[in-house]
Amino acid sequence: MPRRPPTVRTDTEETRRAILQAARQLFMEQGFRAVTTRMVAEASGVKQPLIYYHFADKEALYLEVQRDYAATCRAALERIAARQSESVPERLRHVARYLRQAHQMNVGLYIHEMRHDMQATTRAELSDLFRVSILAPIMGLFEEGVRSGFLAADARGVTPRLATYMLLSAVTNFPTPGQGNETSNDIAPEASDAVVHALIYGMVARPPFTE
Amino acid sequence: MPRRPPTVRTDTEETRRAILQAARQLFMEQGFRAVTTRMVAEASGVKQPLIYYHFADKEALYLEVQRDYAATCRAALERIAARQSESVPERLRHVARYLRQAHQMNVGLYIHEMRHDMQATTRAELSDLFRVSILAPIMGLFEEGVRSGFLAADARGVTPRLATYMLLSAVTNFPTPGQGNETSNDIAPEASDAVVHALIYGMVARPPFTE
DNA sequence: CCTACCGATCGGTAGG
DNA sequence: CCTACCGATCGGTAGG
Numbered sequence: 001m002p003r004r005p006p007t008v009r010t011d012t013e014e015t016r017r018a019i020l021q022a023a024r025q026l027f028m029e030q031g032f033r034a035v036t037t038r039m040v041a042e043a044s045g046v047k048q049p050l051i052y053y054h055f056a057d058k059e060a061l062y063l064e065v066q067r068d069y070a071a072t073c074r075a076a077l078e079r080i081a082a083r084q085s086e087s088v089p090e091r092l093r094h095v096a097r098y099l100r101q102a103h104q105m106n107v108g109l110y111i112h113e114m115r116h117d118m119q120a121t122t123r124a125e126l127s128d129l130f131r132v133s134i135l136a137p138i139m140g141l142f143e144e145g146v147r148s149g150f151l152a153a154d155a156r157g158v159t160p161r162l163a164t165y166m167l168l169s170a171v172t173n174f175p176t177p178g179q180g181n182e183t184s185n186d187i188a189p190e191a192s193d194a195v196v197h198a199l200i201y202g203m204v205a206r207p208p209f210t211e
Numbered sequence: 212m213p214r215r216p217p218t219v220r221t222d223t224e225e226t227r228r229a230i231l232q233a234a235r236q237l238f239m240e241q242g243f244r245a246v247t248t249r250m251v252a253e254a255s256g257v258k259q260p261l262i263y264y265h266f267a268d269k270e271a272l273y274l275e276v277q278r279d280y281a282a283t284c285r286a287a288l289e290r291i292a293a294r295q296s297e298s299v300p301e302r303l304r305h306v307a308r309y310l311r312q313a314h315q316m317n318v319g320l321y322i323h324e325m326r327h328d329m330q331a332t333t334r335a336e337l338s339d340l341f342r343v344s345i346l347a348p349i350m351g352l353f354e355e356g357v358r359s360g361f362l363a364a365d366a367r368g369v370t371p372r373l374a375t376y377m378l379l380s381a382v383t384n385f386p387t388p389g390q391g392n393e394t395s396n397d398i399a400p401e402a403s404d405a406v407v408h409a410l411i412y413g414m415v416a417r418p419p420f421t422e
Numbered sequence: 423c424c425t426a427c428c429g430a431t432c433g434g435t436a437g438g
Numbered sequence: 439c440c441t442a443c444c445g446a447t448c449g450g451t452a453g454g
Contacts, residue, residue, distance in 0.1 A: 012423090015423085030327055031323065031327075033244045033245060034244060034327060034328070036447080036448065036449085037448085037449065037450085038447090038448085038449095046423080047423075047424055047425085048449095048450095049423085049424075049425085049450080049451080050423060050424075051450095052449090052450065052451080053423070057449075057450075058449065058450090106319050106322075106323055107319060107384060108317050108319015108322075108323070108380070108383075108384045109319050109320055109323045111317075111319075111384065111386050112317055112319070112320045114394075115386070116241055116242075116245060117245070123394070124394070127394040127395065127396055130396060131396050142414070145414070149416060150415065150416060151414040151416055152414055152415070152416045155408065155414065156404070156405060156408040157401070157402060157404060157405030157408065158408055158409040158412075158414055159405075161398075162398065162409065163409060163414055165385055166377060166381045166406060166409060169319070169380040169381050169384040169385070170376065170377045170380050172319075173318060173319045173322065173376075173384060174376055174380070183325075183334070183335070183338040184338065187372075187376060190368070191368060191373055193367070193368060194368030194369050194370075194373050195373070195377065197366065197367040197369055198369040198373065198374060198377060198409075198410060198413065200413045200414055200415050201366065201369075201413040201415055202409065202410060202411045202413030202415075203353070203356070203362040203369055203374055203410060203411055204361065204362060204363070204411050204412055204413075205360060205362055205363045223439095226439090247431080247432065247433085248432085248433065248434085249431090249432085249433095257439080257440095258439075258440055258441085259433095260435080260439085260440075260442095261439060262434095263433090263434065263435080268433075268434075269433065269434090
C-alpha cells in the first residue's frame with residue numbers, strides 16, 4: 001500500500017497530472033522561487049493543500065516536473081539525432097530550433113536554481129537528468145561529426161562537449177521578443193540556425209565550404 | 212536639499228558604499244529574489260531598516276548595484292578592446308577570461324530577473340546598461356574584425372551581434388567547479404579561450420589558419 | 423480532497 | 439541611524 005487513499009477519489013491520477021502540467025508551465029516560465037504553491041493550485045484548479053497530498057513538498061514537485069520535462073526533451077532530441085538521412089549540421093539545426101521554440105527553457109536559470117535552491121540529493125538527480133536527456137543527445141551529434149571526419153575532435157579545446165554547452169546556452173538564453181517584454185537587446189527566434197553555423201564554421205572570412 | 216540628514220551622521224557615504232558592496236556580492240551570487248534585505252544588512256554590518264534610508268526599496272538597491280557593476284565592466288571591457296597592439300582574437304580571449312573570472316555573472320539569470328522581477332522603468336534601464344556597458348564593447352571587437360577583413364560580416368546570419376551573445380552566454384553560464392557544488396557537468400574555467408576559438412574558426416575540420 | 427490555520431519570514435514603515 | 443513593529447504572503451500541517 002503505497003499511499004493511504006483520499007476521502008474523495010474522483011480521478012486522483014488525472015488531478016496529479018493537472019498539477020504537474022500547471023507546475024511545469026509555471027516553473028519553466030518563472031523559475032522555482034517565483035512560483036508559489038498557491039499559483040500552481042489555482043492554475044490546476046485545486047486547493048493549495050492538495051498539492052501536499054500528491055507531492056511531499058515544493059521541491060519534490062519541481063523535481064517531478066523536471067523528470068517529466070527531461071523525458072520529453074530526451075525523446076525529441078534522440079529522435080532528431082537518429083535521422084541518418086540528414087546531415088549532422090541539418091540535425092543540429094533541428095535540435096537548436098526545437099530547444100528554442102518548443103519550451104522556454106533557460107539553462108542559466110536552471111543551473112542557478114540547481115545550485116542554489118535544491119538539496120544535495122535533488123541537485124545530483126537534476127544534474128544527471130540534464131546530462132543524460134539534454135547534453136548527451138546533442139553531444140552525440142557533434143561526436144558523430146568528428147567520427148565522420150567532418151569536425152575536428154579537439155581544436156584548441158573546442159570539444160563536442162564545449163560545443164554542446166555553447167549551443168545550449170546560446171539558444172536558451174537570448175532574450176526573445178514576445179509577451180510585451182520587448183527590449184532593444186532581443187534576438188530573433190530564427191537565430192538558432194545561425195548559432196549552429198557559427199559553431200561549425202566560425203566567423204572567419206574564407207571561401208564557403210559545403211556540407 | 213536632496214534628503215533630510217540622518218540623526219546620527221557618522222559616515223553616511225561610507226555606510227552607503229558598504230551596503231552597496233555587500234548587496235552587489237549577494238545579488239551577483241544568488242540573484243534578486245534569493246537575497247533578502249536582512250541578508251544585505253547583516254553582510255554590511257547595519258540594521259535592516261537603515262537600507263531604506265539610503266535606498267527607496269529593494270529594487271532601487273538592485274538597480275544601483277547594477278549601475279555600479281555595469282560601470283566596472285564597461286571600464287574593463289573598453290580598456291581591453293582598445294589595446295591596438297593585440298589582435299582581435301587576443302583581445303576577445305582577454306574579454307572572455309575577464310567575464311568568466313572577475314565576477315560570477317550569469318547572463319541567463321540577469322535576463323530572467325530583468326523580465327520577471329523588475330518594474331518597466333527599471334527593466335528599461337537595466338536593458339540599456341547591459342547594451343552599452345557589456346554588449347557594445349564586445350560587439351565592437353567583432354566589428355573591428357569584420358572591418359579588417361578577418362571576419363565575415365554576416366555569414367548565414369552569424370553577425371557580430373549574434374557572436375557577442377554567444378560568447379557572453381557561453382562564458383557566463385557554464386557550471387564551474389567550486390564551492391563544493393561540483394557536478395559531473397562542470398566545465399573548466401580555462402574553456403574561455405576555446406569559446407573564442409570556436410566562434411572564430413568553428414569546429415569544421417581543415418588545415419589550421421593563422422591569426 | 424477541503425477548511426482552517428500554523429509559524430516563519432518577507433519588504434517596508436512609524437517614530438524618534 | 440535604531441527599536442519596534444506592521445500587513446502580506448510563504449511553505450506546510452491538522453483534522454476530518
